[in-house]
Amino acid sequence: MEQLREKYEKFKAWQVRPHEVKKMTAEKHVCATCQTEFHGNFCPRCGQKAVIGRYSFKTAFLLFLDVWGLGNRGMFRTIRDLLLRPGYMIRDYLNGMQMAYFPPFKMFFLAIALSVLVSSGLNIRMENTIKKKVEHFNKSYNDSVKEDQEDKIDKKSFSEVAINDTININGKKIPFKKYENSDNFELKGREYSLKFFETLKNFTNWVMDNKTLVNFLLLLVLSGPMYFFFRKNKRFPDVRYSEFFVSMVYITNMMTIIDIIGGFFLPGNSSVGIFASALSIIPLKQLYGYSYSKTLFKVCASFAILIIAAIILISIIVGLGWLYLEYIL
Numbered sequence: 001m002e003q004l005r006e007k008y009e010k011f012k013a014w015q016v017r018p019h020e021v022k023k024m025t026a027e028k029h030v031c032a033t034c035q036t037e038f039h040g041n042f043c044p045r046c047g048q049k050a051v052i053g054r055y056s057f058k059t060a061f062l063l064f065l066d067v068w069g070l071g072n073r074g075m076f077r078t079i080r081d082l083l084l085r086p087g088y089m090i091r092d093y094l095n096g097m098q099m100a101y102f103p104p105f106k107m108f109f110l111a112i113a114l115s116v117l118v119s120s121g122l123n124i125r126m127e128n129t130i131k132k133k134v135e136h137f138n139k140s141y142n143d144s145v146k147e148d149q150e151d152k153i154d155k156k157s158f159s160e161v162a163i164n165d166t167i168n169i170n171g172k173k174i175p176f177k178k179y180e181n182s183d184n185f186e187l188k189g190r191e192y193s194l195k196f197f198e199t200l201k202n203f204t205n206w207v208m209d210n211k212t213l214v215n216f217l218l219l220l221v222l223s224g225p226m227y228f229f230f231r232k233n234k235r236f237p238d239v240r241y242s243e244f245f246v247s248m249v250y251i252t253n254m255m256t257i258i259d260i261i262g263g264f265f266l267p268g269n270s271s272v273g274i275f276a277s278a279l280s281i282i283p284l285k286q287l288y289g290y291s292y293s294k295t296l297f298k299v300c301a302s303f304a305i306l307i308i309a310a311i312i313l314i315s316i317i318v319g320l321g322w323l324y325l326e327y328i329l
Helices: 002-016 057-067 075-084 086-094 104-119 129-150 195-209 211-230 241-265 270-279 281-288 292-328
Strands: 028-030 037-039 164-169 172-178 184-187 190-193
Touching: 075 086, 075 241, 086 241, 086 281, 104 129, 104 211, 104 241, 211 241, 211 292, 241 270, 241 281, 270 281, 281 292
Parallel strands: none
Antiparallel strands: 028 037, 164 172, 172 184, 184 190
């Protein structure tokens, strides 16, 4: 037990300690590319490393990553620190140690893209979990429609009715006339357009096809109320919203990395996402200095504000929709 406690104390000390850049060597080097004599780790003329070494698979792998812009700025160090010391790593980045870590926004988009690849079949089971979820949703929807048909409930949409038909709205049989070869329809003597429903369908498809951008926008919305609760803290008392948003991007990157690892070995397991979300408390606690209980309370309060705001907004939209529907009927 004493050895374990000692190792844990060393690990905690390593977590808090900022990243240390390798010291410059006093040895004189001759650049293999431009033949410049210099002291230090890199050639001041062409930027080549002082010590190259033999060509290896590791070198080839890093060069391959560099083609895609992934072999610079300590990508592997960033992944390691996000998993083992996330809050302290974000602190170091916000304090100016930016060249030591991979850029947060670039990492965000790359991590989301890799997450989509893993969900699409790049996992240990070669299972397309995205397609599986869509099929499950379609099956549930078809079962619901089948039950409604058995109960003789009219669920025909505007686009499915005949040219001259009736549609059941709010328990009333309403004469419905759809023009042939046209996007317009007539309801109670008034003419309307089906483009609204097409727009809604296109928006839904856009959300499914632009997961990265949607997640970024959701993060932007969530960071607002969370900044309200975390802006006055012990360890970063003068944090700006822009700095807080960067910290939220890095925390999201941490969650995405955990989701990628879990999704690779346990594809389709929803507990992986729950576990990754629960671990987001750790970097917030490390970065802003609150206890775990206070950090959890502030996160829950932020989500509560968002949910209440969403309910109010949806209620207003639905209420206006019903008022308009009652007016035309």
